[in-house]
Amino acid sequence: MPMSKARAVVLTITAAVIAVSARADDTRQLVTMPAPMVQHMLANMRDHLAAITEIQRALGVAEYQRAADIAEKRIGMSSLESHGAAHMAGFMPQPMQDIGTQMHKAASRFALIAQETGADGNLARAVAALSTVTEQCVACHAAYRAH
Numbered sequence: 001m002p003m004s005k006a007r008a009v010v011l012t013i014t015a016a017v018i019a020v021s022a023r024a025d026d027t028r029q030l031v032t033m034p035a036p037m038v039q040h041m042l043a044n045m046r047d048h049l050a051a052i053t054e055i056q057r058a059l060g061v062a063e064y065q066r067a068a069d070i071a072e073k074r075i076g077m078s079s080l081e082s083h084g085a086a087h088m089a090g091f092m093p094q095p096m097q098d099i100g101t102q103m104h105k106a107a108s109r110f111a112l113i114a115q116e117t118g119a120d121g122n123l124a125r126a127v128a129a130l131s132t133v134t135e136q137c138v139a140c141h142a143a144y145r146a147h
Contacts, residue, residue: 103136
């Protein structure tokens, strides 16, 4: 049965009210920056998430050097230039910058631990180190929003 125009309008208005209410209840700090920079930042974050998935897959099949390489090149301190971190930082509050720096440092530490795991087989230590990376993601997303 096709939806009536009136019902479609009511549903549209309801959806809009819910969206506005959700934002009104969102107490995270809004970080404002030019739209292209927001898109760049979100693309970087999506790549970090994809990298973490690839790292987990590599750990799962005991490819520890591969996990280390992914972490360092895509999330670690070595990735800062490729992500344009320097030009993004000026738009971020200092605590947000600090969380980001801690995430990149944690990824570099994880990379070293993943390499060691190849020698000593201590997978638990590698998984714990990876969790320190994602802890920073959680902290930042809990405190800040781009929309």
